[in-house]
Amino acid sequence: LSKALLLLDRDGVLNEMVVDPEHGTINSPLHPDQVTLRPGVGASLMRLRALGYLPVVVTNQPAASKGLTTRSNLESVHARVLDLIEKDGGRIEKSYICFHRSEEACACRKPKTGLLESAHADFPLPKSTAWMVGDGMTDIEAGVRFGVSTAYVGSRKTDAMDYMASRGVRPTLWVTGLADLIEKFEMGEK
Ligand SMILES: [Mg+2]
Numbered sequence: 001l002s003k004a005l006l007l008l009d010r011d012g013v014l015n016e017m018v019v020d021p022e023h024g025t026i027n028s029p030l031h032p033d034q035v036t037l038r039p040g041v042g043a044s045l046m047r048l049r050a051l052g053y054l055p056v057v058v059t060n061q062p063a064a065s066k067g068l069t070t071r072s073n074l075e076s077v078h079a080r081v082l083d084l085i086e087k088d089g090g091r092i093e094k095s096y097i098c099f100h101r102s103e104e105a106c107a108c109r110k111p112k113t114g115l116l117e118s119a120h121a122d123f124p125l126p127k128s129t130a131w132m133v134g135d136g137m138t139d140i141e142a143g144v145r146f147g148v149s150t151a152y153v154g155s156r157k158t159d160a161m162d163y164m165a166s167r168g169v170r171p172t173l174w175v176t177g178l179a180d181l182i183e184k185f186e187m188g189e190k
């Protein structure tokens with residue numbers, strides 16, 4: 001029985017970011033052929049479910065709104081992520097996607113809390129046991145604003161730490177990925 005809502009950012013947490021060697025940039029996948037899972041994600045999701053966590057995805061996908069790809073491609077990318085996760089032995093309960101860009105001033109784009117609110121309305125488990133997990137500062141900011149625990153996926157050596165501090169935002173945990181998060185849960189950090 002699920003006791004806790006696990007709000008997962010997608011890109012950089014479940015699937016790998018896409019490196020563009022020509023421009024030296026790192027992006028979200030814009031086409032389903034670009035989707036690869038991060039290692040061990042299926043097994044980690046299965047283990048998290050066994051620990052009582054209900055995994056849902058909360059993700060910003062503004063690329064079509066910015067004219068970088070099509071909405072149809074973005075939907076295919078997401079379907080591919082979910083499909084690869086299932087082939088890897090895991091399962092996402094439900095996905096919440098913001099397709100807007102910041103100029104559209106929607107209520108859902110992280111660091112706003114609309115996606116988290118929608119997930120919580122569908123699965124009204126206590127906020128006191130919920131976690132927001134992401135590799136972006138906006139993920140942590142959304143989680144803090146929403147009032148849940150947060151796990152930042154990334155290195156402590158990045159500028160992210162200073163930036164988040166300047167915004168008055170501090171993640172509950174720093175982890176390298178879902179496997180590390182599970183280790184910390186099992187060690188009783190929460
Ligand atoms: Mg991300």
Ligand SMILES: [Zn+2]
Pocket residue numbers: 098099100106107108109
């Ligand atoms: Zn939105």
